[in-house]
Amino acid sequence: MQASEAYEIIQKPILTEKSTSEQERANVYRFEVAGGANRIEIKQAVELLFDVKVDEVNTMVRNGKMRRRGAAHFRTSSKKIALVKLVDGNKIDLL
DSSP states (O other), X not given: OOHHHHHHHEEEEOOOHHXXXXXXXXXXXXXXXXXXXXXXXXXXXXXXXXXXXXEEEEEEEEOOOEEEETTEEEEOOOEEEEEEEEOTTOXXXXX
């Protein structure tokens, strides 16, 4: 895997209060990833981009929300989220 492919898979980190507490407590990081990416590709991309060892990867799809603009109703796009657990001793500096 090349770095350009890894940047297409890992779109952005998710930095919320819940995700930062997971980083401190369980060494788990959340990333928004490409919809077609699987766990193996996500693991390889994180290891390549951040130079760490990944222990396990869990994924989930967050469905889009219903929104309204005037009389029109629409749904925002769905997002795939990856929870990446690192091997003990590895850290990623996201800030």
